Amino acid sequence: MNILFHIGRYFExxxxxxxxxxxxxxxxxxxxxxxxxxxxxxxxxxxxxxxFMGAVITIQTASNIDAAWIPRYVVGFTARQSVILEFSPTxxxxxxxxxxxxxxxxxxxxxxxxxxxxALDIMGVNSASYLILPKIIAxxxxxxxLIVISMFLSxxxxxxxxxxxxxxxxxxxxxxLQWDFDPFTVTYALIKTVVFAFVITSVAAYHxxxxxxxxxxxxxxxxxxxxxxxxxxxxxxxxLTQVLLI
Amino acid sequence: xxxxxxxxxxxxxxxxxxDITATFAKGVVNQVIGKSGSGKSVxxxxxxxxxxxxxxxxxxxxRPFHELDxxxxxxxxxxxxxxxxxSALFDSMTVLxxxxxxxxxxxxxxxxxxxxxxxxxLERVNIxxxxxxxxxxxxxxxxxxxxxxxxxxMNPKYLFCDEPNSGLDPQTSILIDELIKEITEExxxxxxxxxxxxxxxxxxxxxxLFLHTGRCWWTGDRKALLxxxxxxxxxxxxxxxxxxxxxxxxxxxx
Numbered sequence: 376m377n378i379l380f381h382i383g384r385y386f387e388x389x390x391x392x393x394x395x396x397x398x399x400x401x402x403x404x405x406x407x408x409x410x411x412x413x414x415x416x417x418x419x420x421x422x423x424x425x426x427f428m429g430a431v432i433t434i435q436t437a438s439n440i441d442a443a444w445i446p447r448y449v450v451g452f453t454a455r456q457s458v459i460l461e462f463s464p465t466x467x468x469x470x471x472x473x474x475x476x477x478x479x480x481x482x483x484x485x486x487x488x489x490x491x492x493x494a495l496d497i498m499g500v501n502s503a504s505y506l507i508l509p510k511i512i513a514x515x516x517x518x519x520x521l522i523v524i525s526m527f528l529s530x531x532x533x534x535x536x537x538x539x540x541x542x543x544x545x546x547x548x549x550x551x552l553q554w555d556f557d558p559f560t561v562t563y564a565l566i567k568t569v570v571f572a573f574v575i576t577s578v579a580a581y582h583x584x585x586x587x588x589x590x591x592x593x594x595x596x597x598x599x600x601x602x603x604x605x606x607x608x609x610x611x612x613x614x615l616t617q618v619l620l621i
Numbered sequence: 622x623x624x625x626x627x628x629x630x631x632x633x634x635x636x637x638x639x640d641i642t643a644t645f646a647k648g649v650v651n652q653v654i655g656k657s658g659s660g661k662s663v664x665x666x667x668x669x670x671x672x673x674x675x676x677x678x679x680x681x682x683x684r685p686f687h688e689l690d691x692x693x694x695x696x697x698x699x700x701x702x703x704x705x706x707x708s709a710l711f712d713s714m715t716v717l718x719x720x721x722x723x724x725x726x727x728x729x730x731x732x733x734x735x736x737x738x739x740x741x742x743l744e745r746v747n748i749x750x751x752x753x754x755x756x757x758x759x760x761x762x763x764x765x766x767x768x769x770x771x772x773x774x775m776n777p778k779y780l781f782c783d784e785p786n787s788g789l790d791p792q793t794s795i796l797i798d799e800l801i802k803e804i805t806e807e808x809x810x811x812x813x814x815x816x817x818x819x820x821x822x823x824x825x826x827x828x829x830l831f832l833h834t835g836r837c838w839w840t841g842d843r844k845a846l847l848x849x850x851x852x853x854x855x856x857x858x859x860x861x862x863x864x865x866x867x868x869x870x871x872x873x874x875x
Contacts, residue, residue, distance in 0.1 A: 397726050490709040497669050497781075498723050499698030 388581050391503035392511070405509035406516070413475050413510065413576075414517030418524070420474060421467055425525040428466065429532030432457050437542040450543040451551020454533045456560070463525040464564040465612050468571035471518070472604040476579035479510060480600035483583025484593040492584070507580040511573060518572035519565045526564070563619050570615060571608050578604040622647050623668065623779060623811050628677030630660075630667055637663045638835045641677070645828065648809045650802050652822055655832035656857060661815045662783060664832065668813070669701060669781055670694060681779065699727050702772030702810075704801075706784040708764040710756040710771070716743065717752040720770045727775065742770040746800060762793035766800070773804055780810045786818040794818060798825050819858055822846070823867070831857070847871050 396402060436453045483506060486492050495502035530552060537548040582600035586592050623645040630638040638660045645651040653661050666672040668679050670686055679686045681697050689697070710719050720739040724730055730738065743749040746766040756764055765785060772780060782801055786794040798821045805812040816822060822829060826843035831854050833839075839854045846858065847868055859865045 401725065485712075489712075490705045490707050491711055493671055494703065494705060494709040494711075496671060497698060497701055497703045498726065499695040500726055 384585070385578070385581050388503060388584060389577060391501065392507045392577070392580075394501050394504050396504045396508065397500055402509055402512075405505075406513050409509045409513030410517045413478075413514050414521060417471060417474060417521060420470065421521050421525050422528055424467065424470060425463065425528035426532035426535070428462055429454065429458060429529030430536040432462065432529070433533035433536050433548070434540070434542055437537075447543055447547040448551035448554055450537075451533070451548035452554050453551070454548070455530060455552045455556075458526055458529040458533075459560045459564050463522050463529060464567040464571065465608070467522060467525045468518070468568065468575065468608055469605055471521075472571075472575045472579075472608060473601050475514065476575050476600050476604045477597040479576060479579040480583035480586075480597040481593055483507070483580055484586035484596045487584060487586045488589055488593060503584060507577070507584070510580060511576045514572040514576045515569050519568050522564060522568045523561075526561075563615075566619065567612065567615050570611055574607045574611060575604050578607055622682055623813070624678075624680040625664075625668065626678045626680070628664070628667060628674045628679065630663055630672060630674050636835060638667070638674070641832075641835075641837045643830050643837055643840065645811055645813050647811045648806060649827040650805050650812050650814055650825055651828040651830070652814045652816055652826050653830045653832060654816060654819075654822055654857070655838075657817075659832040660835040661832055665781055665783055665813065665815050669703065670698065699723075699775060700778040702775065702777030702780045704765065704768045704772050704780070704782040704785055706787050708756070708761075708768040710764055710767055712756055714755070715752065716748070716754050716756070716759070716767050719756070719767060720752075720774050723771065723775050739770075739774060742774050743767070745773065745804070746770045761788050762790070762797070765789065765793075765797050769797075769800060769804070773808070776808065777810055780805065780812040782812065782814040782816075784815055784817065786816065786821055791820070794821065795824075819864060822858070823871075833857075 433450060433454045436457075437450045440447075440449055440453075483492075486506070492502045492506070495505060534545060534548055537543045538545050579600040582596045582603065583593075586596040625641055625643045625645075628638060628641040629636070641660075641664060653664060655661050663672060667674045668686075670679075673687060678688070681700070684693070684697060686694065686697060710716075711722065714722065717736070717739055720742050721735050724735045724738060728735065728738075740749055740752065743752055746769050748763055748766045748770065751759060751763060751767075756767070759767065772782075780801070785797050785801060789797065801812060801814065802825055804810065814821075823843055823846070826846060829839075829841055829843070829846055830837060831839040831851075833853045839849065839851050841849065846854070849855065859868050
């Protein structure tokens with residue numbers, strides 16, 4: 376019953392978010408600010424995670440494929456497929472659900488408890504649209520770039536570890552990266568990323584927007600936002616994979 | 622003028638407001654007083670449209686707010702200025718940007734005209750030299766002043782102040798009260814002040830509404846308040862010995 380209440384209220388909230396904005400000219404600047412806040416400021420953590428993720432995938436794949444009849448370039452192939460299909464779009468989105476999602480829920484929740492959202496409503500501003508729509512648009516625009524960077528850095532991390540440790544010959548790794556490449560895998564990853572960006576921002580904003588109480592409740596909203604958006608990402612991941620790859 | 626007619630509101634099983642009828646006159650400071658939990662804030666939120674009443678009407682110069690469509694409500698909302706208890710300034714904006722915010726959204730003015738208007742409002746509340754600071758860098762009293770400047774930026778017809786003196790020292794409280802009174806008289810706004818501050822009520826009360834257990838219990842001005850024999854009102858307003866002495870002094874009793 377509780378979950379049905381939240382689902383209903385979430386869609387009602389989306390109706391408000393996509394309702395008529397007051398001054399569309401102001402939204403452009405707000406979107407750019409959010410691109411910086413949600414995207415550019417996440418670049419560091421995404422880069423760091425991606426390089427190490429790529430390195431670890433390469434080492435694990437190489438250490439698990441030691442049969443003589445399996446060509447060594449399979450390590451590069453597996454690393455590429457794992458990174459493009461799953462690790463970059465899904466794992467990085469889950470990380471962003473933690474970083475960006477909690478940030479959005481805390482920011483919007485604090486605005487709610489400090490009556491700033493009431494102030495917007497009383498002025499006649501569509502507060503949900505003014506506060507949330509730029510975040511959703513910004514994340515849907517910038518996250519694909521973050522994920523492409525993540526893919527590149529993960530693969531680079533794998534190459535670096537192959538060069539430094541010799542767990543697989545760099546030439547074999549590069550051959551594997553190029554072997555049987557299907558560009559649709561990137562398209563699939565980017566479609567997932569855009570959907571996940573929408574989920575992260577809208578679910579987190581929903582929890583922040585409906586915060587009641589004080590600092591404790593803001594913290595609780597932030598946690599709930601991360602849990603809910605992570606669960607929705609996992610469900611959406613399964614559904615999109617079923618629809619797009621099967 | 623704002624008229625509230627037969628307004629009732631309940632949350633779940635709790636009846637918060639029951640059949641409130643009141644008139645808030647133009648050009649005077651109308652004060653709503655009552656104990657914590659008596660329904661003052663809920664009444665204010667019903668009047669400004671943040672809560673929908675279960676029954677009753679709110680008329681803004683004859684316009685029934687809750688019966689209007691979204692566009693018509695938006696017009697009235699742009700005529701409302703509100704000072705919140707927490708000031709509700711936007712943390713990410715400077716003082717100047719906070720005051721300019723409603724102008725940016727609705728006024729359709731040039732950038733220079735907006736800055737001029739915002740500076741005028743800040744000057745009106747004597748805080749123009751702080752326009753580049755962020756809300757977190759201001760004291761509570763300064764935040765209230767900026768809140769008032771933002772509330773009057775659009776030349777509101779209706780001004781709402783929720784606990785304008787809460788958290789302020791007595792001197793700053795008096796300054797804020799005087800400012801609200803001056804602005805009300807200068808611009809002819811219909812001002813509604815929700816307050817707990819009995820000093821403020823006795824000093825400036827022109828039209829006082831006392832809420833008790835969610836009902837409109839008593840109305841009158843400061844003179845009538847001092848002379849009232851209403852037990853609940855007396856128990857609330859003159860709760861302290863100091864206030865009882867003040868009452869006796871003001872009534873000229875021995």
